[in-house]
Amino acid sequence: MSYVPLKITFRMETPVALGFPWISFDGLVLHVLLRESLGEKYYYLPTKTPIEYIIKKLDVPMIHDPPLKKWRDLYVASVSIINGQPFVFHYFKRGDFRFPSGKIRRGSGFFKDFYLKITYVPVRExxxxxxxxxxxxxxxxxxVKALGKDRNIGFGFIKEARIEEVDYEAGLVWxxxxxxxxxxxYLKExxxxxxxxYRPPYWDKRNIKLCGVPFTKCVLK
Structure with missing residues (x-):
């Protein structure tokens, strides 16, 4: 594989809902590769299953490395750049199953309704x-058909993904x-x-370290 510096632009059809300040590109790519490798078994797994268990215990092909350059134990891939004012969307989550006859409690128990809110950013790119x-x-x-959270209710739909070569590397520091x-x-300053x-899988507490925060000043060693 020949690696070149790239700018990846997703043109959005609907606003992006976020559960965290950013989306990690390497995590997005590995998510697709894991789904390809597991096939239908991907949907049977409990969330947060250790990658070691997936590779060793399940009868699936080995998950190959993503097509991304590596520096130390990091992929040279930025987090999302989302320029826009965040807003909060409030909604009620109600079951769409057939209700029994008689009275039911919708404030607690099996038929409980939920009042939820989502932070979203209405951006074009x-x-x-x-x-x-x-x-x-x-x-x-x-x-990849959508980005971010709450894609099942219409957030984060992608209109187009565009990849273009650039003459500068901006996946680590820019x-x-x-x-x-x-x-x-890994930083001098x-x-x-x-x-x-700092690396996928991002839910794994073993991958948590004291890190330079994205979009703040830093100098690599």
């Missing part, structure tokens, strides 16, 4: 930077700013730090 194989990434991203969580042990998951 979501941008990522990465260094990778453009042809293989185009194939993978063709399977204009002296972190473009993804980078452990402070940093403006701000927080305990963050």
């Amino acid at each position: 979501v941008v990522f930077y990465a260094t990778g194989d453009p042809r293989e990434l185009a194939r993978i991203l063709g399977k 204009n002296n700013k972190c473009m993804r969580p980078i452990p402070v042990e 940093y403006e701000d730090a927080a305990y963050l998951a």
Whole structure:
């Protein structure tokens, strides 16, 4: 594979709902590869199943590395750049099953309704930077139909994904700013730090370290 610096732009059809300040591009790519490798078994797994268990115990092909350049134990792939004002959407979640005759409790128990809220950003584009194989990434991203949370109720629908080569590498650091969580042990200088998951799978607490925060100033060692 030949890796080149890339700018990935998703043109959005609907606003993006976020449960975290950003979306990680390497996590998005690996999510698709895991789904390809597991096939239907992907949907049978409980959430947060250790990757080691998936590879060793299930009868599935080995999950191959994503088509992304690696630096130390990080992929050269930024988090999402989303420029827009966040808003909060409030809604009620109610069961669509057939209700029994007689009275039911909708404030508690099995038929309980839920009052929920979502943070969303109405944007036309979501941008990522990465260094990778453009042809293989185009194939993978063709399977991504939506970004962010609450896609099942219409958020984050993608109109088009565009990959273009650029003459600068911006997947790790760009204009002296972190473009993804980078452990402070890999940094010579940093403006701000927080305990963050710095590599996929991002839900795994073993991947949490003190990191330079995305979009704050930093200098690599």
